[in-house]
Amino acid sequence: MTKPPLLQALRARPLLGDGAMGTQLMIAGLAQGSCGEEWNLAHPDRVLAIQRRYADAGSDCILTNTFGGSRIMLNRHGNADRVAAVNQAGVEIARQAFDGRAGYVIGDIGPFGGLMEPYGDFTEEQVRAAFNEQAKALVDAGADAIIIETQTSLEELGLGIEAAKAAGAPCVIGSMAYDVTLDGSTFRTMMGIDPERAAAFMQEHGADIVALNCGTGMDMARARQAVERYRKVTPLPLMVQPNAGQPKLVDMKVVYDETPEQMVKGVVPLLEAGVSIVGACCGSTPDHIRAFRLAMDEHLCHENQTLRH
Ligand SMILES: [Zn+2]
Numbered sequence: 568m569t570k571p572p573l574l575q576a577l578r579a580r581p582l583l584g585d586g587a588m589g590t591q592l593m594i595a596g597l598a599q600g601s602c603g604e605e606w607n608l609a610h611p612d613r614v615l616a617i618q619r620r621y622a623d624a625g626s627d628c629i630l631t632n633t634f635g636g637s638r639i640m641l642n643r644h645g646n647a648d649r650v651a652a653v654n655q656a657g658v659e660i661a662r663q664a665f666d667g668r669a670g671y672v673i674g675d676i677g678p679f680g681g682l683m684e685p686y687g688d689f690t691e692e693q694v695r696a697a698f699n700e701q702a703k704a705l706v707d708a709g710a711d712a713i714i715i716e717t718q719t720s721l722e723e724l725g726l727g728i729e730a731a732k733a734a735g736a737p738c739v740i741g742s743m744a745y746d747v748t749l750d751g752s753t754f755r756t757m758m759g760i761d762p763e764r765a766a767a768f769m770q771e772h773g774a775d776i777v778a779l780n781c782g783t784g785m786d787m788a789r790a791r792q793a794v795e796r797y798r799k800v801t802p803l804p805l806m807v808q809p810n811a812g813q814p815k816l817v818d819m820k821v822v823y824d825e826t827p828e829q830m831v832k833g834v835v836p837l838l839e840a841g842v843s844i845v846g847a848c849c850g851s852t853p854d855h856i857r858a859f860r861l862a863m864d865e866h867l868c869h870e871n872q873t874l875r876h
Pocket of ligand 1: 810848849
């Protein structure tokens with residue numbers, strides 16, 4: 568199976584990402600608060616079943632099930648000695664989900680889950696070492712790209728980008744999680760970073776793709792606003808993976824209630840704004856991704872026809 572490198576493929580056409588992993592793991596029986604990444608080793612069949620549904624729904628890119636796969640995160644579940652194994656298995660399972668088709672496996676690095684000194688207990692060196700270790704495991708296992716995602720601070724994002732580059736990742740994606748402000752006028756990360764600053768930082772630090780995912784109140788329309796703000800600062804390819812609406816607590820369970828029909832309305836506006844990879848985050852399902860695929864293909868088909876006229 569030969570395919571162009573991800574960045575080259577994006578120059579030809581936009582690609583479809585995948586949907587949520589965490590909420591799908593819960594549906595598959597993962598208990599709240601337990602280690603979802605451990606399933607790469609304990610229940611690879613269940614992780615594969617989820618990712619295969621995304622691949623079958625039309626995803627071109629699948630994120631590995633390694634969001635909490637850094638030593639610091641795995642240590643909370645007594646799995647610190649399994650960093651390499653968890654991340655390697657994560658890449659292999661995502662690759663398998665494509666069933667031999669040409670697809671892109673994006674090695675996922677989530678936040679380390681704490682604060683660095685002077686605000687928290689972790690030293691920069693600890694975080695750097697944890698990201699270096701995870702990025703190396705993902706790249707060694709053959710990931711086509713690394714995404715540093717759900718980031719809120721530039722310090723942590725910077726360590727992640729450096730780690731991915733040091734590991735030799737063929738493509739490095741930085742992805743921020745924004746929250747809409749209380750008055751609804753704008754959005755920024757929990758640590759106060761706005762899209763312009765994040766995009767400029769990523770470009771300066773050598774990221775290849777500037778992205779956003781997750782967040783609070785960041786629906787597809789807000790995501791488009793973020794994209795426009797990114798675009799004013801950087802010519803780099805952009806990637807967007809919003810949540811399926813706002814989380815609500817129903818019967819003590821977190822529920823995301825934006826349907827595929829509602830969410831898919833935002834896909835073409837994102838493509839028109841120049842987004843290169845569109846996917847979705849928490850609460851989205853293979854049905855959301857299938858709807859995205861149809862909308863995207865129809866849009867690209869129209870575009871080609873217009874070009875020929
Ligand atoms: Zn999310």
